[in-house]
Amino acid sequence: MQGLSASDSSSEKLNPSHQNIGAVQMRIKNANSHHDRHSQSKSMILSENMKVKEPVSKIPQVVEKEGYLLKAKIAEGGKKLRKNWSTSWIVLAGGKIEFYKESKQPALANLKAGYKPEWVDLCGANIEWTTEKSSRKNVFQITTISGNEFLLQSDIDFIILDWFHAIKNAIDRLPKQQSCTPRNLEFKLQRSSSSELLSSLSTESKEPKSEHRKSLIFRLNYSASDTNDRNRVKSRLKKFINRRPSLKTLQEKGLIKDQVFGSHLHLVCEHENSTVPLFVKRCIEAVEKRGLDVDGIYRVSGNLATIQKLRFVVNQEEKLNLDDSQWEDIHVVTGALKMFFRELPEPLFPYCFFEQFLEAIKNPDSNTQVKSIRRLVQKLPRPNRDTMKILFEHLKKIAAKESVNLMTTQSLGIVFGPTLLRPEKETGNMAVHMLYQNQIVELMLSEYNKIFSSEED
Numbered sequence: 001m002q003g004l005s006a007s008d009s010s011s012e013k014l015n016p017s018h019q020n021i022g023a024v025q026m027r028i029k030n031a032n033s034h035h036d037r038h039s040q041s042k043s044m045i046l047s048e049n050m051k052v053k054e055p056v057s058k059i060p061q062v063v064e065k066e067g068y069l070l071k072a073k074i075a076e077g078g079k080k081l082r083k084n085w086s087t088s089w090i091v092l093a094g095g096k097i098e099f100y101k102e103s104k105q106p107a108l109a110n111l112k113a114g115y116k117p118e119w120v121d122l123c124g125a126n127i128e129w130t131t132e133k134s135s136r137k138n139v140f141q142i143t144t145i146s147g148n149e150f151l152l153q154s155d156i157d158f159i160i161l162d163w164f165h166a167i168k169n170a171i172d173r174l175p176k177q178q179s180c181t182p183r184n185l186e187f188k189l190q191r192s193s194s195s196e197l198l199s200s201l202s203t204e205s206k207e208p209k210s211e212h213r214k215s216l217i218f219r220l221n222y223s224a225s226d227t228n229d230r231n232r233v234k235s236r237l238k239k240f241i242n243r244r245p246s247l248k249t250l251q252e253k254g255l256i257k258d259q260v261f262g263s264h265l266h267l268v269c270e271h272e273n274s275t276v277p278l279f280v281k282r283c284i285e286a287v288e289k290r291g292l293d294v295d296g297i298y299r300v301s302g303n304l305a306t307i308q309k310l311r312f313v314v315n316q317e318e319k320l321n322l323d324d325s326q327w328e329d330i331h332v333v334t335g336a337l338k339m340f341f342r343e344l345p346e347p348l349f350p351y352c353f354f355e356q357f358l359e360a361i362k363n364p365d366s367n368t369q370v371k372s373i374r375r376l377v378q379k380l381p382r383p384n385r386d387t388m389k390i391l392f393e394h395l396k397k398i399a400a401k402e403s404v405n406l407m408t409t410q411s412l413g414i415v416f417g418p419t420l421l422r423p424e425k426e427t428g429n430m431a432v433h434m435l436y437q438n439q440i441v442e443l444m445l446s447e448y449n450k451i452f453s454s455e456e457d
Contacts, residue, residue: 065092065166070153071099074133078147083134090152092166095174096121097142120144123174127167140164259315262343266383275386279314283337284394286322291330292397293404298338298415302331310336341419348388351424353380358433361440369443374451388420389452396448413442 071088074081089100097120124145133141138160139153154160258271260279268277291297310332313320322333341348349357353376360372377385395416399409417437444451 063091063093064170065163066090066103067159067163068103069160069163070136072134072151072153073149074141074151075147075149083151085136085153090163092170095123095170097167120148120150121146122167122171125171127164127171129164142167261311261315261340262345264345265348265387266381269383275383276390277340277387279320279340280337280387280391282320282322283333283340284390286327286333287330287337288394288397291334292401294330295405297330297398297405297407298334299407299411300331302329302333302335304335306332307335307339311339338415338419341416347420347422348384348391349421350380350384354421354423357421357440358436361436361443370447370450373440373444377451392444392448392452396445399445409442409445410438412445413438413440417441 067090068087069090070085071090072083072085074083089103091098091100099118099120120142121144122142126143128141130139130141130151133139133151134153136153138155138157139151140160142150142152152160152163154163258267260268260277265277269275272278287297306326306329310327314336321327327333356376357373360369360376363369363372377388380388395412398405398407399412402408402411417440418434421437421440423433
């Protein structure tokens, strides 16, 4: 017991020093524990921020709309690209649009971890209809904050309209451009230390995002440069139009020759110093030489490409030989002749005579019809009258062979009526006019000798 009391007393003597050491240790421990609590609070903030991101990536994206559309990417990062339309399977989900070549690819993409389709972030994007960027109908444009531009199109009105409203609604639901989350924020959360994270979060919450300022400045500069380019092109075009020589000057220099097709009849005759165009004479000669017995002559159409080629040769005043092998199809010659009369700015029967010819054919007495039309023909300008006479004489020869070529006066009236005789302004009586037009041509063929005779009434 004495030993025990001695040891107790000795320990009691040592207690003051031990107590002092214990107090120091407690203070140090308390200081460390305060630092630990601060570190713990930081790590809690970090873990809380990290936990905010984790569920977002795991939530499956709900597909709002998907289907086939025509797509063209016309700019990337503000740099213009060559427009190339292609059919894409488009998926709208999770505030973005993904582009696939086929409808099966989205399912395959979920199985392949490394597969990344082309996609568009709709956060801060702009969508609008456009008619300037494409000649196609039903085209709208999506412009992202990074300067990418896409065109989407469909010929079916309700399909493209549904897509436009679906994408616009998706954009409206997303944060505006100023509050769009930067793409590298999740990377910062994973890689930064807790102190760097706190400072970056506080900085980003107070200061505007520099990358958005840059993208906004870039878009403004891009649109300004685009406007300047357009104004520059317009200015150059105006200067070019003002400096270009007149048609008369070009004709005097021989750079532009007088056209045969599409010119007024009297101008063609004046240029050739005749009252009947030379081209009309040559066509008639070629048809009478090798086409009178052809089935459906003037009714059957020739090859349009070859007719246009013949038209070009005639307009260029090149040496024309209708016996050449390239014009061996007589329907090409007859097609070109009909085109010549059809393209006259004023038809062979002048506009001012149209109603008078109609009144003449409406008369129930056949003799009065002939006399009235004969008087009208004699009043026509010389080029019109002479060309009309040689043409109807030719058509009369065609009708004389109707047993072979099956072209009666009635058939020729149907073919040439609307071509030679038409009103200056079409009205609602087109069917009635066409009937009278055909009857006038048919009567003038049947009574050719009386109408075009040189004897006076």
